[in-house]
Amino acid sequence: LIPPLVALVMDWGFPFGAAREAARLRGDREGLARLMGAVFSGRLFLALACVAASLALLPLVPHAREHPAAYGLAVLMGIGRGISPVWFFQGVGQGMRRMAAWDVGSSLGALALTFLCIRRPEAWPLYLLFAALCKGLVYAGLSLGLMRAWGARLSLAAGWRALGRTRTLFAGSVAPVLSTSGGQLVLGYFLTAADMGLLVAVNKIVRALVSLLKPAVQTLFPELCALRGRRSPRTARLLLLFTGASTGCMLLAAALAWLTAPWLIRLALGAGYDEAVPVLRLMLLLAPLLGCDMVLGAQVLVPLGLERAQTLVQWGAALLGLPLAALLGARFGLAGGALLPVAVEALTFLGLTACILRFCPGALIPGARLPARRDISPETPLQR
Incomplete structure (x- = not known):
C-alpha cells in the first residue's frame, strides 16, 4: 500500500499537466528546459514531503515499527516510481522507445534479482530494495541525462509554482x-x-x-x-x-x-x-x-x-x-x-x-x- 500512495503523491499533476505543457512547447528548447527544471524541482519538494510524512506516520502505520527498514524501503520504492520522466518523452513526441526499454529492463532486473537472491521468506524486504534501486536509479539517471542534454536547472521557486499550477x-x-x-x-x-x-x-x-x-x-x-x-x-x-x-x-x-x-x-x-x-x-x-x-x-x-x-x-x-x-x-x-x-x-x-x-x-x-x-x-x- 505504501509504494502506490507515495508514487501517487510524487506524480502530483505532472503526468498530464507537464506533458500538456511540453506538447505546447514543442520546438521551444528554452521553454522546455525551464519546464523540465520546474517539474524536477517540484518533485524534489514532493520527495522531501513524503519522507517527512512517512517519519511522522511511522508510529501509526501497522507493522511499520516492527519492520522500520522495510517501511523505509517501501517509501523509497514509491519515490523511485514517482520520478519517472515519461511525461517529457510523451510531451515532445520522441524517445518513448528508449524510455520503454529502460522501464521494462529495470522491471526485469528487479525480478531477476528477486529470484536469484531471495531464498527465505524472512528475506522479503530485499524485494523492496531491488525494486527501489532498479526503478529509482534508472529514472534518476534518465532525468539527470535530460537535464544535462537540455540545459535545465533546478529552481525551487519555479518548482513551487509548478506544484500550485497542477494541484x-x-x-x-x-x-x-x-x-x-x-x-x-x-x-x-x-x-x-x-x-x-x-x-x-x-x-x-x-x-x-x-x-x-x-x-x-x-x-x-x-x-x-x-x-x-x-x-x-x-x-x-x-x-x-x-x-x-x-x-x-x-x-x-x-x-x-x-x-x-x-x-x-x-x-x-x-x-x-x-x-x-x-x-x-x-x-x-x-x-x-x-x-x-x-x-x-x-x-x-x-x-x-x-x-x-x-x-x-x-x-x-x-x-x-x-x-x-x-x-x-x-x-x-x-x-x-x-x-x-x-x-x-x-x-x-x-x-x-x-x-x-x-x-x-x-x-x-x-x-x-x-x-x-x-x-x-x-x-x-x-x-x-
Whole structure:
C-alpha cells in the first residue's frame, strides 16, 4: 500500500499537466528546459514531503515499527516510481522507445534479482530494495541525462509554482482513490469479509481489463494537446475516431469477458469461486463506462485546460458514492456492491458529458470553433 500512495503523491499533476505543457512547447528548447527544471524541482519538494510524512506516520502505520527498514524501503520504492520522466518523452513526441526499454529492463532486473537472491521468506524486504534501486536509479539517471542534454536547472521557486499550477490535476487523481477505498469501507459494514474479498478481486480483474486502454490514451494525449495549441481542424476528427474506437473496444472486451467469465474466475482466483461469476458479469458494465470517462476527461477536458471541471465531477461522484454504497449494500448485498462502481462511473460520465456540452460543445464536431485553452483555466501555463 505504501509504494502506490507515495508514487501517487510524487506524480502530483505532472503526468498530464507537464506533458500538456511540453506538447505546447514543442520546438521551444528554452521553454522546455525551464519546464523540465520546474517539474524536477517540484518533485524534489514532493520527495522531501513524503519522507517527512512517512517519519511522522511511522508510529501509526501497522507493522511499520516492527519492520522500520522495510517501511523505509517501501517509501523509497514509491519515490523511485514517482520520478519517472515519461511525461517529457510523451510531451515532445520522441524517445518513448528508449524510455520503454529502460522501464521494462529495470522491471526485469528487479525480478531477476528477486529470484536469484531471495531464498527465505524472512528475506522479503530485499524485494523492496531491488525494486527501489532498479526503478529509482534508472529514472534518476534518465532525468539527470535530460537535464544535462537540455540545459535545465533546478529552481525551487519555479518548482513551487509548478506544484500550485497542477494541484487541480492532483486532486482529480485522488478522487478515484477516495471512491474505491471509501466505498469499500462503507460496504464493509453490510457485507461479510468473504463477500468483500470477492468484490475487491473482481474489481481488480475489470480494472486490469480497462488498463489495456491506458497506453493508447497516454500516447494520444500529448498529440491532442499539440493540435489544440495549433487550433488544428484535425483535432475533433481524431478525437471522435478515438472515442468511437475505444468505446467499441471496451464493449467488445466486456462482451468477451462476460462469455468467458467462468474461465476467467478460475484462472484469476482458482477453483471454488463460482459465486464470483455473476459478480464479474455485473461489474463488467464498468468497462465501457471507464473507457468513456477516460477519453472524455483526459482527451477532451484536460487538453483544453478544463481540469477543474473534471476534478469537480470526479469528487462529486466520489462523495455521492459513499451514501450510495450504504444504500446498495443494505438493499442488494453482494450484487449492490458490484453495482456501486458502475453507478459511480455512470455519475462521472453524466457529469463529464454535461461539462463538455457546457464549455466545449464542439469538441467532437469536426470544424467547430473551440475556446483557447488559456481562456478557460487560469492554472496554465505550467511555467513562466
